[in-house]
Amino acid sequence: MASLSDLRMQKHALSMRQMVAEIHLGKLNIAQAAAKFELTRKTVWHWIDLVEAEAEADNLPPAASSAPPRARRRVTRPVPQQSEAVEALTAKIQALEVALEKANFKALYYATLLRVAEEELGIDIEKKSATKPSASC
Incomplete structure (x- = not known):
């Protein structure tokens, strides 16, 4: 043993x-x-x-x-390729943030435009006035 x-x-x-x-x-x-x-x-x-x-x-x-x-x-140093990739991703994030800001502004603009037009003209623009009743009713 x-x-x-x-x-x-x-x-x-x-x-x-x-x-x-x-x-x-x-x-x-x-x-x-x-x-x-x-x-x-x-x-x-x-x-x-x-x-x-x-x-x-x-x-x-x-x-x-x-x-x-x-x-x-435990300390790792970034590889040059990684730092280039990080820079590219950072630039892409910034571009997407700018595009998002523009899209949010555009959505706010159109919502305000519709609200003002409805108030001034007295017409419900978003709602369709001539909708047909559904067949299931």
Whole structure:
């Protein structure tokens, strides 16, 4: 029984180190590693901390020398294409807002025009005066 338990622990440690190595090499990010190894992101961060602490305790060069510190990992810089897309979308939003303002003004203008015409002429413009009764009545 002890050997089976030892084998499971070795497999666990091996998969933990494999996951951390893939993250440090840039093959996986935290979310991808969590999905691939069926873990939570918190567990992934815990495993990374364990492997890095183990490397420091053994006076090994850190495997994450190319990886930024944990606090900086979550910061993403916008890609130039993304900033161009954002600018294009912002311009489109502004154009749509102008068009909406014009449409609202036009609707208000026509509603006011109808109301004033009805008051001055005394005719109900919006209501059809010669409607036929429906056949169902």
